[in-house]
Amino acid sequence: MSIVELKMPKMGESISEATILNWLKKVGDSVEEDETILEVATDKVDSEVPSPCDGVISEIRFEPNEVVEIGTVIAVIDADGEVVSKTSSSDEVQPEKSTQKEPNPLVQTKTKSTTNSDFRILNTGDNDGFLSPLVINIAKKENLSIEEVQSIEGTGEGGRIRKSDIIQYLKNRKYPLPSRPQTITPKSTYNTPPINFVEGKDRIVEMGRMRKMIADHMVYSKHTSPHVTSYIEVDVTNIVNWRNAVKNEFLEKYGEKLTYTPIFVEAVAKAIAAYPMINVSVDGDKIVVHDEINVGMATALPSGNLIVPVVRNADEKNLLGLAKKVNHLANNARNNALKPDEIGGSTFTISNVGTFGSLMGTPIINQPEVAILALGIIKKRPEVITTEKGDEIAIRSMMYLSLSFDHRVVDGFLGGSFLRKVGDELEAFDNNRKIELKDMRKG
Structure with a gap:
């Protein structure tokens, strides 16, 4: 009998273990090569584990919700395809499973x-x-x-x-x-307001694993960072006009949709280069200044949950390179196909609340970063502009930018200057920008 061991795969440089969510196959089931056998999860992303070969599952060594180290054998497949009796497999395999797990107390x-x-x-x-x-x-x-x-x-x-x-x-x-004597702030005496539940009308929905993680992360961020939010209004008429004029040609030449997101990422990367102290993390009483400019994009999943794929080294990519990367990450997010390396490592995050029709937002900082930028909806409004003839009223495309920053290390001057720099980059966008392929570096 040819035996193939299925091991917990590597799921990113910083990932050392994963939780088994669900087995899609059981002992005795036939599997084909690359067919999904189980679903696993890390602190960052859920993934599917495929079969390495054709055969029959002869042993499953871990149950759902158990945590397994990367490289550990989690199942055994009989590549000769000898079907194992389903009635006897649970009785015969379980003792072997327990004896093999005892020396390695993973869970x-x-x-x-x-x-x-x-x-x-x-x-x-x-x-x-x-x-x-x-x-x-x-x-x-x-x-x-x-x-x-x-x-x-x-x-x-x-x-x-x-x-x-x-x-x-x-x-x-x-x-x-x-236990050491507790010196922390005394527990609040405020009584939590009761929740009125109407039997037969109201319903209870259990939080999923990802929603619990998001909730914990948001509460942790608000407890950790004193949030301050600044706002500016930006005229993005040049960007809107340029994109409308070239988006079809862009798609035809490069096979990529031209959205506003890569333009926003480009402006943020330039502003970070001008104000590098916004691209930091706090470690106790030390400030870690990041050399790489990795811009996270807060993205809504089909399930309604939130995830932050990352455009790494955003300052080293031109607009074509940014468009390719943004589209790739957005597609993977919609299809629940993001890889662990595409999620971690952001140093600054943007959140396009305008996608949902919001005028502006007050975003919560994505720890361990110290700032996050929210981009509001682009709306046409009559504005007073200065021309060679003097002040005139014109129809302009306007949007609000709001920057939430950690007041422990980012003061008003730095936060305001950075936000204004982002706005200046957007307003100074070259309306005559060419998209000739020969002028595009490889992204």
């Missing part, structure tokens, strides 16, 4: 829990204070105190605590650390 199965919500927002010393939902769940199951979690030395990027760090700590843990 703790204790059922103890704690209601300590402080695990959602922890100051863990050397790292940035953010704990993944996976680490939070393990800490709760094992009844770890905040002090114990803070004492664990993280081996992840920037000192972040990973699942393997907390498992290693649990293996060597002899007794819980004594």
